[in-house]
Amino acid sequence: MASRRRMLLKVIILGDSGVGKTSLMNQYVNRKFSNQYKATIGADFLTKEVQFEDRQFTLQIWDTAGQERFQSLGVAFYRGADCCVLVYDVNVMKSFDNLNNWREEFLIQASPSDPENFPFVVLGNKIDVDSGNSRVVSEKKAKAWCASKGNIPYFETSAKEGFNVEAAFQCIAKNALKNEPEEDIYLPDTIDVVGRQQQRSSGCEC
Amino acid sequence: MSSDSSSTSGDEFTNPNPNPNSTSKPLEDQFASAALTEPDNEPPEIQESPNGVVNGSVSENNHGEIERNERGGAVGSNLEARQSVRWRRTNSEVEVEAPSSPSSSGYAGERGSSSGSGSSGGFEMIGGGIGGDDDEIQEVSNVDSIQDSQASWMPGKRHVDEDDASLSWRKRKKHFFILSNSGKPIYSRYGDEHKLAGFSATLQAIISFVENGGDRVKLVRAGNHQVVFLVKGPIYLVCISCTEEPYESLRGQLELIYGQMLLILTKSVNRCFEKNPKFDMTPLLGGTDVVFSSLIHSFSWNPATFLHAYTCLPLAYATRQAAGAILQDVADSGVLFAILMCKHKVISLVGAQKASLHPDDMLLLANFVMSSESFRTSESFSPICLPRYNPMAFLYAYVHYLDVDTYLMLLTTSSDAFYHLKDCRIRIEMVLLKSNVLSEVQRSMLDGGMHVEDLPTDPLPRSGTLSPHLGQPRDSPESFREPFVGIGGPAGLWHFMYRSIFLDQYVSSEFSPPINSPRKQKRLYRAYQNLYASMHDKGIGPHKTQFRRDENYVLLCWVTQDFELYAAFDPLADKAVAIKTCNRVCQWVKDVENEIFLLGASPFSW
Numbered sequence: 001m002a003s004r005r006r007m008l009l010k011v012i013i014l015g016d017s018g019v020g021k022t023s024l025m026n027q028y029v030n031r032k033f034s035n036q037y038k039a040t041i042g043a044d045f046l047t048k049e050v051q052f053e054d055r056q057f058t059l060q061i062w063d064t065a066g067q068e069r070f071q072s073l074g075v076a077f078y079r080g081a082d083c084c085v086l087v088y089d090v091n092v093m094k095s096f097d098n099l100n101n102w103r104e105e106f107l108i109q110a111s112p113s114d115p116e117n118f119p120f121v122v123l124g125n126k127i128d129v130d131s132g133n134s135r136v137v138s139e140k141k142a143k144a145w146c147a148s149k150g151n152i153p154y155f156e157t158s159a160k161e162g163f164n165v166e167a168a169f170q171c172i173a174k175n176a177l178k179n180e181p182e183e184d185i186y187l188p189d190t191i192d193v194v195g196r197q198q199q200r201s202s203g204c205e206c
Numbered sequence: 207m208s209s210d211s212s213s214t215s216g217d218e219f220t221n222p223n224p225n226p227n228s229t230s231k232p233l234e235d236q237f238a239s240a241a242l243t244e245p246d247n248e249p250p251e252i253q254e255s256p257n258g259v260v261n262g263s264v265s266e267n268n269h270g271e272i273e274r275n276e277r278g279g280a281v282g283s284n285l286e287a288r289q290s291v292r293w294r295r296t297n298s299e300v301e302v303e304a305p306s307s308p309s310s311s312g313y314a315g316e317r318g319s320s321s322g323s324g325s326s327g328g329f330e331m332i333g334g335g336i337g338g339d340d341d342e343i344q345e346v347s348n349v350d351s352i353q354d355s356q357a358s359w360m361p362g363k364r365h366v367d368e369d370d371a372s373l374s375w376r377k378r379k380k381h382f383f384i385l386s387n388s389g390k391p392i393y394s395r396y397g398d399e400h401k402l403a404g405f406s407a408t409l410q411a412i413i414s415f416v417e418n419g420g421d422r423v424k425l426v427r428a429g430n431h432q433v434v435f436l437v438k439g440p441i442y443l444v445c446i447s448c449t450e451e452p453y454e455s456l457r458g459q460l461e462l463i464y465g466q467m468l469l470i471l472t473k474s475v476n477r478c479f480e481k482n483p484k485f486d487m488t489p490l491l492g493g494t495d496v497v498f499s500s501l502i503h504s505f506s507w508n509p510a511t512f513l514h515a516y517t518c519l520p521l522a523y524a525t526r527q528a529a530g531a532i533l534q535d536v537a538d539s540g541v542l543f544a545i546l547m548c549k550h551k552v553i554s555l556v557g558a559q560k561a562s563l564h565p566d567d568m569l570l571l572a573n574f575v576m577s578s579e580s581f582r583t584s585e586s587f588s589p590i591c592l593p594r595y596n597p598m599a600f601l602y603a604y605v606h607y608l609d610v611d612t613y614l615m616l617l618t619t620s621s622d623a624f625y626h627l628k629d630c631r632i633r634i635e636m637v638l639l640k641s642n643v644l645s646e647v648q649r650s651m652l653d654g655g656m657h658v659e660d661l662p663t664d665p666l667p668r669s670g671t672l673s674p675h676l677g678q679p680r681d682s683p684e685s686f687r688e689p690f691v692g693i694g695g696p697a698g699l700w701h702f703m704y705r706s707i708f709l710d711q712y713v714s715s716e717f718s719p720p721i722n723s724p725r726k727q728k729r730l731y732r733a734y735q736n737l738y739a740s741m742h743d744k745g746i747g748p749h750k751t752q753f754r755r756d757e758n759y760v761l762l763c764w765v766t767q768d769f770e771l772y773a774a775f776d777p778l779a780d781k782a783v784a785i786k787t788c789n790r791v792c793q794w795v796k797d798v799e800n801e802i803f804l805l806g807a808s809p810f811s812w
């Protein structure tokens with residue numbers, strides 16, 4: 001049981017309601033997109049098997065609700081995260097302004113051991129909308145903010161068109177892995193576990 | 207334990223009837239036309255189900271005098287006038303009534319709109335193809351909808367573009383509002399809350415005006431509209447309706463809406479208002495429109511909303527026991543409630559020692575889970591509050607769908623319990639698969655529950671050891687039921703609902719022709735709801751019966767300390783035979799109670 005946890009990389013997705021967190025996750029895990037908005041309740045939980053440097057890992061993705069009433073819920077979900085993904089909508093200034101709150105709230109509630117170097121990834125989503133004409137947050141502005149917070153990797157994405165989603169999650173997985181102490185990965189009993197998890201996930205995905 | 211209610215079975219039903227063999231008056235004399243009680247100033251296709259017949263006669267019915275109630279009835283003081291309006295039809299018209307025929311019976315004719323396109327420009331058809339909901343009444347001849355009147359309803363809020371200045375908004379038959387005591391809108395069934403700020407302020411003004419006089423406003427009647435108020439601390443709830451539902455029913459609906467709000471937020475929102483009276487609550491309810499609209503929709507199809515009881519999916523006793531055993535196992539490991547449901551029906555449920563679930567909480571929880579799409583896509587973990595259990599505190603719900611309709615809810619007090627609950631779910635799922643519970647559930651969904659056509663003619667032999675599914679073999683349900691299509695069960699029995707008082711559970715027969723469209727089903731539920739309200743209007747004895755006849759149905763209600771039976775018959779059904787049939791229904795329910803109810807404890811709970 002303990003060893004299974006080590007093979008899991010826990011990823012939390014945060015951001016204002018409606019920026020496209022669920023859509024990004026759905027595009028990444030199921031390659032599906034829906035125009036209909038279905039508010040996330042509490043937190044949804046999905047797993048995805050990823051291959052990285054010839055090894056298999058399970059990304060455990062926590063898609064949280066951006067709705068205001070869930071913001072006190074943090075602790076339950078944030079604890080033990082390996083990477084935190086902050087999402088905003090490039091067409092909504094407020095969702096960008098709020099990134100700072102989301103980041104700080106996460107650091108307070110998850111209280112990671114090394115907050116300075118905790119891996120975040122920022123995604124500017126919905127770049128497809130109106131061919132970019134309704135965009136209010138420039139790439140430059142976003143990148144400047146990321147740089148000021150310790151060089152957070154930044155991606156511009158469209159969950160709708162699947163643009164950059166795979167690349168973003170590759171980076172997310174890589175950063176989550178960096179956070180994991182090396183020695184945990186090479187425990188001898190992990191091999192069965194990987195096998196078992198592969199089976200289960202292939203059952204889920206088809 | 208299962209024989210709780212057997213003492214009142216048998217022939218007792220006929221005893222409270224002072225004159226069981228009364229020679230019937232000519233049928234025409236017994237019928238007052240419900241269709242004609244519609245207010246004239248309302249276009250008929252907008253009018254809610256015309257069971258004003260029942261509404262208003264409440265005080266009369268309390269006497270339980272069968273002959274009196276038999277006159278059908280009318281709205282309050284207009285009784286005499288209504289009585290003089292006779293409604294006639296011949297037997298042959300009844301016999302030829304086909305489910306989709308708009309002309310023959312009182313069902314469709316008085317609306318003049320049951321032919322699919324018959325909306326004839328009525329504003330309520332703005333809702334277009336959505337249909338089936340409270341105001342967008344539509345005939346649906348689709349076979350699927352016979353089994354399940356939810357089928358044609360689409361979730362989500364509609365008509366957001368409206369406000370109180372829109373004609374269409376004003377004409378909606380049933381509005382629900384939540385507002386704060388400072389007059390800020392929190393929720394409106396129709397229209398955009400922000401645009402309704404002025405209207406909200408008006409409602410608030412009415413309430414505070416009366417409150418300042420040291421009084422409370424509960425009900426305002428304006429023409430054929432009722433305005434019902436419910437004050438819950440800083441939260442005001444208002445219903446404006448011209449559906450002729452009794453006040454008690456509408457108030458009960460407001461209570462449920464308030465409960466739904468608490469389920470999402472807990473009562474601690476009150477504190478926000480104490481700190482800041484101008485507090486704007488709408489953002490806190492973000493994304494929950496579907497939850498409220500689906501609850502409001504359920505007022506017209508789910509009898510649990512007025513019976514305050516839950517219903518079970520019919521299952522073999524052993525199957526339900528198997529499910530209960532594994533849930534009990536989990537409950538012993540620190541889960542407060544473990545609930546396995548299929549749509550709105552319970553498969554099994556278990557509470558940690560002493561913890562018991564109120565049926566209203568179950569209704570609200572199931573509504574919350576089923577209406578939020580988000581739960582269907584993956585495992586979820588969310589704070590929820592059970593208002594009847596503890597309105598102040600959040601519990602945490604782990605929710606997982608085991609198949610399209612079947613979902614497991616594990617409730618705990620600990621916000622850290624996700625992984626534990628996930629492990630519990632894996633264990634439960636394994637056991638359920640191994641013991642075939644899930645496939646039995648699927649089968650039960652297909653077979654349905656009790657069909658009036660299957661009402662046993664002779665009491666089952668007591669010594670019989672066979673337990674056929676709900677009393678009858680159902681190997682080829684279609685061919686078996688063929689001869690009955692269109693005429694319901696024996697003695698003109700169309701439908702029944704049986705509520706066990708000790709179990710907090712009810713069972714309702716499947717809908718069969720002629721009650722086969724969502725609209726007819728809804729009308730029947732409204733009639734039951736009226737009946738329920740009249741039977742529960744204070745000071746009823748242990749045995750009470752009611753017999754009503756109008757042009758839509760013969761309705762029979764029998765309330766004892768142990769159970770309540772509501773039955774609908776063909777309007778031409780013979781009274782004595784109907785009463786006999788009700789006794790048979792009760793016997794039938796008892797014979798199959800192992801399968802249709804969740805009976806007390808699993809072997810582990812004592």
Ligand SMILES: Nc1nc2c(ncn2[C@@H]2O[C@H](COP(=O)(O)OP(=O)(O)OP(=O)(O)O)[C@@H](O)[C@H]2O)c(=O)[nH]1
Nearest residue numbers: 017018019020021022023035040066126158159160
């Ligand atoms: N055009 C466009 N629309 C998008 C994109 N991503 C999401 N949307 C739409 O934006 C709306 C909100 O998306 P969600 O993924 O549900 O938002 P969320 O961040 O999960 O919201 P919460 O669950 O409330 O926190 C939906 O209607 C999506 O279809 C995108 O890349 N392009």
Ligand SMILES: [Mg+2]
Nearest residue numbers: 021022039040
């Ligand atoms: Mg979401």
